[in-house]
Amino acid sequence: MHNPLINHTCKAFQSAFQSEPEHFFLSPGRINILGEHVDYNDGFVLPAAIDKYICFAVKKKQDTETCTLVAIDIEESFSFNINEQQSPVEKAWANYLLGVVEAIQKNGKTIGGLQVAFSSTIPMGSGLSSSAALECGFAYILNALFDLQLSKKEIALIGQKAEHTFVGVQCGIMDQFATVFGKENKVMILDCNSLEHRYYDARLEGYRLVLFDSCVKHTHLTSGYNDRRKDVEQGKQIIRSHYPEMTNFRDVTEEILIELKKEMGEVVYRRCLYLVKEIRRVGEAVQALSENRPEDLGHLMTETHTGLSKEYEVSCNEIDFLVEETLTEEGVLGARMMGGGFGGCSINLLREDQADRISKTIEKKYREAFGIQMKVYNVNISEGIKEYTANAFII
Numbered sequence: 001m002h003n004p005l006i007n008h009t010c011k012a013f014q015s016a017f018q019s020e021p022e023h024f025f026l027s028p029g030r031i032n033i034l035g036e037h038v039d040y041n042d043g044f045v046l047p048a049a050i051d052k053y054i055c056f057a058v059k060k061k062q063d064t065e066t067c068t069l070v071a072i073d074i075e076e077s078f079s080f081n082i083n084e085q086q087s088p089v090e091k092a093w094a095n096y097l098l099g100v101v102e103a104i105q106k107n108g109k110t111i112g113g114l115q116v117a118f119s120s121t122i123p124m125g126s127g128l129s130s131s132a133a134l135e136c137g138f139a140y141i142l143n144a145l146f147d148l149q150l151s152k153k154e155i156a157l158i159g160q161k162a163e164h165t166f167v168g169v170q171c172g173i174m175d176q177f178a179t180v181f182g183k184e185n186k187v188m189i190l191d192c193n194s195l196e197h198r199y200y201d202a203r204l205e206g207y208r209l210v211l212f213d214s215c216v217k218h219t220h221l222t223s224g225y226n227d228r229r230k231d232v233e234q235g236k237q238i239i240r241s242h243y244p245e246m247t248n249f250r251d252v253t254e255e256i257l258i259e260l261k262k263e264m265g266e267v268v269y270r271r272c273l274y275l276v277k278e279i280r281r282v283g284e285a286v287q288a289l290s291e292n293r294p295e296d297l298g299h300l301m302t303e304t305h306t307g308l309s310k311e312y313e314v315s316c317n318e319i320d321f322l323v324e325e326t327l328t329e330e331g332v333l334g335a336r337m338m339g340g341g342f343g344g345c346s347i348n349l350l351r352e353d354q355a356d357r358i359s360k361t362i363e364k365k366y367r368e369a370f371g372i373q374m375k376v377y378n379v380n381i382s383e384g385i386k387e388y389t390a391n392a393f394i395i
């Protein structure tokens with residue numbers, strides 16, 4: 001299954017460096033079943049790693065202080081000295097990796113010279129977390145090759161740090177955790193405050209999670225993601241000024257928000273209302289998942305979409321269209337936008353025997369409405385980042 005990607009990455013490495021790679025690593029994208037925009041708001045999330053990957057081909061270079069990175073898919077490369085202090089550069093993709101190096105240096109760890117080439121089957125800007133796969137994949141590689149003794153949790157936090165400091169997106173921790181801690185056929189419930197997590201069987205007998213990629217691309221540097229963080233921070237401050245004991249959104253109720261609505265103003269109120277409801281929904285979704293009640297899970301997904309679209313306002317016309325049209329079809333339990341929003345994918349809980357028909361119908365309707373060919377991803381829930389050993393694949 002991974003062979004074409006590994007093969008392609010291997011060949012590109014050989015031609016870029018005129019030598020053989022010594023290691024291959026696979027770093028996955030993620031889906032999120034429920035709990036959107038609550039990872040930086042005291043919530044719980046339900047993500048899982050998927051079988052779409054960034055593949056890294058790597059060789060350690062003892063004789064040099066240079067690290068050379070080749071982004072195969074966009075035919076760009078970048079080199080830097082690993083012992084110098086790093087700062088953000090113009091090549092946006094390189095910043096994810098330089099940010100990781102800086103975070104590792106700040107941890108007091110030392111790395112050596114390296115040649116890296118990478119290629120991806122995770123579509124970029126589609127809400128499947130290609131960013132976390134890139135930054136955490138690289139942190140994982142440096143940890144493995146230079147024996148940095150970092151825990152998996154530290155790797156996830158380093159990835160997030162890189163995005164905050166070098167990319168400028170104030171993301172939460174969900175994507176990095178899913179990429180690093182993903183388990184085959186398991187959905188994770190992550191407490192985004194304590195970072196404790198448990199796994200649930202992804203048992204959805206008779207149903208399938210299917211992604212519809214609107215092909216509307218976004219980057220959270222410009223998307224409004226950081227603005228949402230400011231809105232909710234303002235809301236939190238107002239709540240605290242009246243209820244100092246309420247240190248996080250888990251304690252807040254809808255009644256309190258109604259009481260403070262005037263002071264918050266309409267926009268901040270709506271943002272906070274979404275969060276309070278979404279935190280509750282994730283609790284209900286965990287119950288539905290563990291009791292194998294897919295219908296209820298589907299309802300919650302659809303409710304989340306309404307909240308994301310009308311209250312948190314991170315959807316867009318194309319995704320709203322996809323969700324609304326999907327919900328008119330028979331055999332659909334739930335549909336919603338997924339990830340940061342402003343484009344990307346919808347996630348749909350569909351009856352197995354209807355999924356292909358529904359996908360085709362929506363594909364056609366979307367093309368007619370927007371002139372865009374959407375993509376359909378039937379993803380499988382898979383392992384987090386791992387090294388791929390040479391004898392496990394055939395080239």
Ligand code: GLA
Pocket residue numbers: 035036037038039040129171172173174175339340341
């Ligand atoms: C992006 C961010 C995550 C999370 C989601 C929305 O994927 O990277 O931290 O906030 O958006 O749930």
